[in-house]
Amino acid sequence: MNKAKKSLRHLMKNPYFLGFISLLWLLFRSGTKPSRITYPCQRASAAISFHLLIYPLLMPILIFLKKFLKASSRSQRVSSKMALSIFLISLSAIFTALTVYANIIINPRAVLSERAALTESKTAVSLIRVNGGSLEESLREAINLIGGIDYYIPPSSKVLIKPNIVRNQEPPDTTDPAIVEALINIIKRKNPSVIWIADGSGEGNTLENFKSLGYLSVAERTGAVLVDLNFGNMINVSVPGGGVIFNSFLFNRLVMEADVFISLACMKTHSQAVVTLTMKNLIGIAPGSVYGYPPSPTKWILHEKAGEKGDQYMAGVIVDLCRARKIDLAIIDGRIAMEGEGPHEGDPVKLDLLIVGADPVATDTVASVIMGFDPEKVPTLHLANQLGLGTNNLHEIEIKGEKIENVFYPFKPATGHENFQLFSTIERELYRWRINLTYVSAALWIITLLYIGSIKAGRQRYRAH
Incomplete structure (x- = not known):
């Protein structure tokens, strides 16, 4: 023995x-x-x-x-x-x-191919390579794959486009004005009554940031109206059924007056929220004059309330904002993304991708997987799925256009976020x-x-x- x-x-x-x-x-x-x-x-x-x-x-x-x-x-x-x-x-x-x-x-290709196998189509997300072609045509193709612009923009509607203008820093830190102009050109064929390009910067003056980043010339060429959401006529908006962190928000009235609300986001890692995509983009609709400490427009009160309730990754705040103001069309500009110490100090990654969907949770899920993050672990996506805001299950998302395994590129995460990834650090670097x-x-x-x-x-x- x-x-x-x-x-x-x-x-x-x-x-x-x-x-x-x-x-x-x-x-x-x-x-x-x-x-x-x-x-x-x-x-x-x-x-x-x-x-x-x-x-x-x-x-x-x-x-x-x-x-x-x-x-x-x-x-x-x-x-x-x-x-x-x-x-x-x-x-x-x-x-x-x-x-x-x-x-x-x-073998990520085999993993993603199996994981993205469609079992029940609850929503569709388009995934398009730009490949140096016309940005407007590529964006139109992406929208057409999920129903076309006619489906999303009723005639004579009021349209609000929410880019990410967190501060005065060139793309990919902020949304490229070129894609905003391309989207406006597509929308204008539906004869909307007004198109607002609106955001509330977290640093600096929003209108000055718009001007410095090239949005003023876009507005002049297209007839769109630039709006600073940090100020203006505010209205109280409740979170349906009560929120995780906030039960209601004060928003600039135009946020709710818009018939169509479009979140046009960058594709970045984030030092707190893990990733910043179309859902995280809505931090910008919370006015700095209300949720900051003037003269700073930084939304410190959002962070403080999240901290008080143990919302380490701001998932509850982000989901509350997305429930208070429903996103009608989610667009991610992944032509040049950002990895590493995002949202400001990261490194650019050239992907040449556009990701578009009606379900912001599903759209952000597809983007997160391409970036190498597990959507079941990303706090915002996990919580949003739990609360019925959308799906973070790839088996329920019909991906149209490129196959997700063909465009997969695992990002370096922000420090401390390695556990949110699909593969380990060594596996990521070797791949x-x-x-x-x-x-x-x-x-x-x-x-x-x-x-x-x-x-x-x-x-x-x-x-x-």
Whole structure:
């Protein structure tokens, strides 16, 4: 009995055995359902099973290195050519193992394809690549895929477009005025009675920010009216059924007077809310003159009330705002997005995407997944789904246009938000570098073989002489 226990303990310490068992478990659990690879137990299995792939590559090198060191210790001299050969072989093997892991074990395309498989269509979201073509035509195509502009804009209606003009900073920090102008040109064919471009900046004067960022010329060309939502005639608006943080809000009356409310957002990571998309964009409709401490327009009271009720990620505030003022059309400009320390200090990411939907929760869900975030974990999307504001279940969202797995690009999250992602930090970075790893691995093996070949050729010439 003791011998059996001893053998079992020895076996459990064997990396080959653990790697083999982990690989079997990984294939058994994820083979038929790839989305399970995002589960914690499957991530652990993937990491452990990696030993089964890397050891066969490294062990011959280690055995050879051991023999070489023994021989060199006896001769007290090490050939520099031999040492370089061993280094190149080792480096090539390591990069090959990483390449295998990045391209085979990590398989987001299979995960997303399975996870996005439609089982019940509750809403549709269009996903379009711009690819350097006409922005207006691409946006029109995206809207047409979910019913067309006729469906959303009744004749002679009042339309409010809410861009993200949080402060005076160029896109992707703020919404590009070019896409706002493209949208207005599409809407004008329905002869609306008025089009407002409205926001309440969190920093600086909204109208001055509009002017500095190029919106004044857009308004002059299109006839749209610029509005600062931080000021004006305010009305009290209740959250239907009561809110999570706020039961009612004071809004500029134009927010509720609009027949059609369009949230036209950037695609960014966020240091507090995890992501900022069409729903988070509604922070701008809360007037700074009411929810800030003048002369600052920053909406500190929203943050304070959220903090008092433990709303760490502002999910309750955002959902309350979206319930108080329903979004009729959600548009995300993902041509140039932002990753890392968003919403202001992040790095630009060129995706060339437009994401459009009538359900802001579903629209933000599609964008979040493309960014590498799990919509079931993103606080705003999780809470919005719970309260019936929309769906964050990809199985219920009909994605029209591009396939989500074909445009997937995992973003670097803001500090502390790694747990909200579909894949771990190591998996994300390996996946992003998978093509480069393949090239580097191939180049290293070519260099290694050429170098070893040159050594052998040199020896043959020496012996010939």
